[in-house]
Each structure stands twice: as structure tokens, then as C-alpha cells.
Amino acid sequence: MESSSAWIIVMVVSILLSAFFSGMEIAFVSANKVRVEIDVKKSGLINRIIHVFYNHSDMFISTLLIGNNVVNVVYSIAMSALLTEPLKHTAVGSNEVLMLLLITLISTVVILITGEFLPKAIFRINPNYSLRMFSLPLFMCYLVLYPISKFTEWISQGVMRLLGIKADKSEIGSLSLEELDAYLQENIDKKEDENVEVDREMKIFENALDFSDTHLRDCMVPRNEIVGVDIADTTRDDLVQLFGKTGLSKLVVYHDDIDNVLGFISVSELFVTDVNWKDQVKPVLFAPETMLAKVMMQNLLHEKRSMAIVVDEFGGTAGMVTLEDLVEEIFGDIEDEHDRNRNKLVARQIGDNTYEFSGRKEIEEINEEFHLDLPESDEYQTIAGLILHELEAMPNEGDHIEVEGGYTLTVLRKSAARIELVRVVASGNNDKEVHDE
Template identity: 45%
Template sequence: MASATTLAIVIILLTSLMFSAFFSGMEIAFVSANRLKVELDKKQGGLASRIISKFVDRPKRFIAAMLVGNNVAMVFYSLAASELIIRAVLWLGNSTSWGWVTWLDHTEHYWVSMLVRTALTTILVLFAAEFIPKAVFRVNPNRWLNIFALPLQIIYFILWLPAAFVTGLSNVFIKLLFKAEDEEEVSFGKVDLDHYLQLAVGNVDSEEELDHEIQILQNALDFSNVKARDCMIPRNEIIAHSLDTDLREVTLTFVETGLSKVLIFRDSIDNIIGYVHSYELFKKPENIKEILLPVAIVPEPMPANEVLAILIRQKRNMAVVLDEFGGTAGIVTMEDIVEEIFGEIEDEHDSEELEETQLNEHEFLFSARHE
């Protein structure tokens, strides 16, 4: 049992198992890695980062190389494990009086013996070369890729030709069977950017310390989830006039509030028919109808990016937001939507009138509009 041949088989088995674990770990690390961080590390000029960046540019070929390497390692592992189990059974049969060993080694029970060998080798490879390495390499995958960048470059160079063949063959089958064209490979996408920003946000103690550019990027990523109701001015804060209002009263409203636009309704605030811009008053109109401008109408659940597209397409600056009953829930302006990305935009007419009062040691009074 302790012969040189058996020792060589054990070495082959352990080596192939180690390589299989390495390929499995590198595969899951590559899939889980943050592509944006790879590109940012590349800008710093590190050798490992430049190597990994090349792999990121051709992900299909890298994955194919890892799969080819894993399959080759599995072939050697299977041959070595099968031979080692046969030798172990023979040795146990000759050295012990265990009946089940003799029964298992009998020719008539070949299929049972094969099932036992398959079960043992499968359990070993699942834990040692799949579950454990993938669990380890999934944690901080970018770091693992940088650590093994040079070995990966050597292995990739060796397996480049078979990996290219496998990739090309798979593309041919996909085109023939599914009539699909090759999709453009994207180095990193929205998910990678979001992951990177989450890491950046998690490393600061408070929102005040967060870099302004990072906050803008985070807001831009979250913008698709913002609804019209999230950025609208609520109904009770709307300043509007009836269609029959005297122009002198409208002019006074512009002067007192500093607003550039005032909504106009017919009969009630639930029937807004347009708005008046302050510069239209210089045309000396006789009544509001002569200078009334149309306003866009949007529902509360509409995404803010769609509202912005409507305002741009219709060349409007303001939209009325309707609730589920068709009544006016509020209004949203282009400025309100842009502020969801870039933060508060203040001008000379903005005034902060939010309540911030400490009543006692444990009680405070804040306006509900505080964010």
C-alpha cells in the first residue's frame, strides 16, 4: 500500500483536487467581482489589476479557460481516485477479515463497487473542490483575483487555445439553434456601480462625510425607483388662482412669493387648467386667458424619469400630479425632479421655513417636510 506507485497516485489525486478547487474558486471570484473596482484599480497602475482588467474585457474566454482547466483536473482526479479506491479495497481484503470488503471486491458485485466509488469521489470533490473554495473565494473576490493574478495569467496562456475553441464552438451552436447574435460584452454595468457605491457609502460614518460626487451617482442609480409622488409639492402647499381672478391679484402673488409660475384652476383646485408665467405679464394682457399656458398631467405612481421625459418632450416645466380619484395630489416641476439627483437647488427666492425647536431635553418639534 505504501509503494511508490500508490504514493504517486495520492499526489496526483491531491494535486488535481487542489487545481479543481482553484479553478472553481477563481470562477466564482470572477463572477462575483466588482468590475468597476477592477477598472479603478487598473488606473493605479498595478500589474495584477492590469491582468485582471484584461480578463474582464473578455469574460467568456476567461470562464471557458477556468471550465477547461477544471474539467482536465477532474479527469485526473477521477482516474486517480478510482485507482486508489481499488488498491485500498484489495489491501483491506488481503490484510483484514472484513467480509464486506471481500464481497465488494467480487466480480459479480461490480456495479455496487462502482456506485460506492462514485459516491465517495463525488462527496470528496463537492466539499473540497466546490462548496468550500466557492464559499471562501466569494468573500472579497477582487482581493482573491489580485492575489492569484500572475498564476491566472500563466494558466490562461496555457489554456487559451482550447478556451477559444470551446467559446467559438458554443457561439456556433447558439447561432444555429437559437438564431441569436453575439451580445456586446460589457465590462461593468449598473449593478457593479451600485455595489461599488454601497461599499463607499458603508465606509463613512455619516452622510455629511459622504463625497458629493458619490452621493450624486447613488441618487442617479436610485432615480429609476423614484415616483412622481416622491418629489411633488403636496396639494396643501400649492399656490393657485381661479381663472376669474383679477390680474392685479396675480401680479401681487408673484411679488409676494417670488414664484415665476402660478397655477390656474377652474371652479376648484382639482381642475387645474394651466399656469401663468410672470414674464407674460409684460405683454399687458387683459385677462388670464390671454397668457394661460398648458400644463402636463401625470399620475402619482408614474416614475420620475418618465415625468421628466414628458416635460422635455412637451417643452413644459411643470406637471400636475393626480391621485387615484382624479383629484389634484400635488405638482411637480423639472427642478423638483433634478433635485432628486443633484440635491437641493436653492435660488434667491427659496426660503427655509421648516420648524426646528427643542422643547426640552428629550422632546423636539420638527416640520413634517424635513428630510
């Protein structure tokens, strides 16, 4: 009886240690590396210990695996001692092979559930906290098992050299863009949930990371909002009036139609009265919608240009983008004459779960500002684009559509070629239907 009690204690301790090593392994590999890097810069015993773990990551992982294997072997011995005698008095007791298989099956199921699946699921919930919580006992295990880990590493390196295999020294300390972005988004979401204003520096950092994946179609001025003039029938007086009316500093210049862009004219060129304004038209760059914004910025800077025309797959003008537009993708809105029309975009809550937005308002901005969950897609960027994507036709005023997420979108005002104002009502219906009022 005393022997059975001792084996039970050994088995329980082995399971706990196995759960500990398995959980800490998943906590180590799942921990947010940015947060770890920030923490290890601070003083304190725990931070110094974690710094040791990440500076010697190969040895640390080896220690965890060795510790887990050792306690699993001890666990197997204990389970065998506990189950052998009771199973002898069952139907399989006369067959040693069946009894061995049954003991193996029971032992495997128990250790997989209690020593692998459960601890890994629990430690993965908050890996950084788990790593800090158990870093001290883990460091003690690390010191105890270090000689064994060092010996096994020496053996494995010798075998690899004999086989001509070069060890890949991975840099665990290097941070990926995904890890930086995840850390920033986590902090931004936390501050938004607490209704705390997000630091401008943090937003700029996040925008800079997102900028690497931004395409021109995501930040261009669309075709129907381009202000341009036909070089054939526009006089200097016409330009003066148009510059004064729009408040812009640059106008696109085309021949016959907007699909044949020649360049742009700056308001400063009008001060040179003794030169034909048509001779002052400056060239623009041309780029496809799919070009990355960061590549376009490099091209503009290299060519010393300030404007590019974005073309679609058929060679027609899809929109335009300026150097300022690209800079704003990182630093946010820069107030100048170009933003006057943009600032007029409607975005307001008019009641419980009821909102009104300009058709040109981007869905990503709406979801972020009003904490909504309107469906986003690469097929469109604006709320008007969402409606057109669903209807595949131009709606009439009063038409409304129900989209994924339980939102009803109603067209309040439109012109011949664009949706100008949309009402959004949050509801519980997820079916997509079109109605005429």
C-alpha cells in the same frame, strides 16, 4: 506504501487545483465590473493580466472549465486507486458494482465540498481581491491550457455551424446600470461609515442612476401644499399680496377648486398692467402619479413648459411638479424662493435614540441622514404617511405607534388635516400597537 503516498499527494493537489479553478471562476463572474474597469486603466502587471482575462472572456472561461475537468479526472483516478484496495476487505468488496458506487459516492461528496462549495463561498466574499491575488498563477494556467481551449473552441464552433446555431458574442466589458449603482452605493456607504463627506459628483452620479426609476409621486409637491388662486374671485391686488406673502414666483390657477386646474400665473405677468391677468395664465401639463420623472422632464422640455399637475387615479389633483423639482432629483437642492418652506422642515436629534421630524420629512432622507432603519414602502414617502398607513386614520396629538424596527412614533403637533411634528424613539419593541396618552 510508497504508491499510496504518491496517490495521496496526487489527490490533495487535484483537490487544491479544483478549488482554485472553481474559486477563480466565481470570482471572475462575481467581480464588480466597474472596479475592474477602473483598475485595468492603471498601469501594472496584474492590471494588464486582468485586462486580458476580460478581453478574452470566452477563452478564459473555457480555460477554467478545461482545467477543472482535467484535475477532476486526475482526482477520480487517485481516489479510485486509494479506495479500491481498502474496500476489497469490507462487506462490499465482493461486489464490484457496489464498490464502484461507493467509491463514486465518496469521491463526489469530497470534491463537491472541498472543490466546489467551499472555494466558491470563500472567493465570493471578496471576488475582486481574489481575482487580483491569484491572477498571476491563473495566467500561467491560462497560457498552458490555451492551445487546448482554442482547439475545443474551434470544434464547438464547427459543430454549431453544422447545426445552424449562431454564437452569441456577449460583451463582457459593457456595464449595466445595476453594476454602476452598486459600485457608487458601496463607495458612499464606505465614506459614510468613515464619517467622510461624500463627493458631490458621486452623489450626482448616483442620483442620475436612481432618477430612471423615480416616479412623479416621489418628487411632487403634495396637494395640501399647493398655493393656488381661484380665477373667478381673485383680483390683481390679491395676486400681488399673495406673491409677496409667499415669496413664490408662480401660483397655480384653478376654477372653483384645486381639482380643476387651469394653469399657472407668473409674478412677472403682473408687471404688464394694461392686460387682464386672467389672459396671462399659462397652461400646464397633466400626468399620472405613476409616470416616470424622466419622461415628465422630457415632456416639459419638449412642450417648453415649466409646471405639471399630477393627478390621481380618479382624476383629482394629487400634487404638482416643476422642472426645477425634477432637476433637483439629480443635482440636489437648488436654493430659491420655492425652497423656503422646505428648509423649515424639522429634522433633529434631541437625545439618545430620540429624534424630532416634520411630518413632511421623507423617510428615505431620515434613514440616510440619521442612519435609522424606519420601514419604507411604495405606499408612502413621509413619516406622516407612515403613521397614516399604519393607523388608517388621522391620529390625535399625543398618540403614538410602534412600528417595525423597534421605533416608537409620537404625534407631537397636528392640524385638522395634517401631521406636523413627530417624535421618533428607537426601542427594542417590534410589535405594532397604537396608544392614547
